[in-house]
Amino acid sequence: MAERTLRGARLGGQSFEDERGIEFAARQQVGYLCSRGHNFEITMSVEADVPAVWECPRCGAEGLSTQGIEKEVKPEKPARTHWDMLLERRSETELEDILKERLELLRGGEIGPAHLHRAPRKRKTPA
Incomplete structure (x- = not known):
C-alpha cells in the first residue's frame, strides 16, 4: 500500500485543512426583539441588506430590528370586484x-x- 493513504480518518468528521491564510468576510451582529420579549442576534455580512423583520429562533414569531430599521410599506391595491x-x-x-x-x-x-x-x-x- 502507498504510504500517502490516510488511515483512520473518519468520513466527514474531520477536516485536515487549516485556517491559515484565509480571510473571513467582515461580519456584524444584528439584534432583534420578538413580540413575546425574546432578544436574539443574527450574524450577517457587513455588505448584506439588513431586514427589518426576522423570525425568532425560540418561538417563531416576528422579531423587529432593534437598530431602528423600519418595515418597507408597500401600497395595497384595492380589490377588484x-x-x-x-x-x-x-x-x-x-x-x-x-x-x-x-x-x-x-x-x-x-x-x-x-x-x-x-x-x-x-x-x-x-x-
Missing part, C-alpha cells in the same frame, strides 16, 4: 340597454326558466 371588471368592458349606458332588452325577453316568455313562461294567448278566429 366583478362590477369593476364589467365596467372595464362596458359603459353603464350599454349595461342599462342590455338589461332592458333582457327584461323584455324575460317578461315576454322568450327566455328564462320554464315555470315563468306564459302560455301563448290564443287568437280569436274570425267567424
Whole structure:
C-alpha cells in the first residue's frame, strides 16, 4: 500500500485543512426583539441588506430590528370586484340597454326558466 493513504480518518468528521491564510468576510451582529420579549442576534455580512423583520429562533414569531430599521410599506391595491371588471368592458349606458332588452325577453316568455313562461294567448278566429 502507498504510504500517502490516510488511515483512520473518519468520513466527514474531520477536516485536515487549516485556517491559515484565509480571510473571513467582515461580519456584524444584528439584534432583534420578538413580540413575546425574546432578544436574539443574527450574524450577517457587513455588505448584506439588513431586514427589518426576522423570525425568532425560540418561538417563531416576528422579531423587529432593534437598530431602528423600519418595515418597507408597500401600497395595497384595492380589490377588484366583478362590477369593476364589467365596467372595464362596458359603459353603464350599454349595461342599462342590455338589461332592458333582457327584461323584455324575460317578461315576454322568450327566455328564462320554464315555470315563468306564459302560455301563448290564443287568437280569436274570425267567424
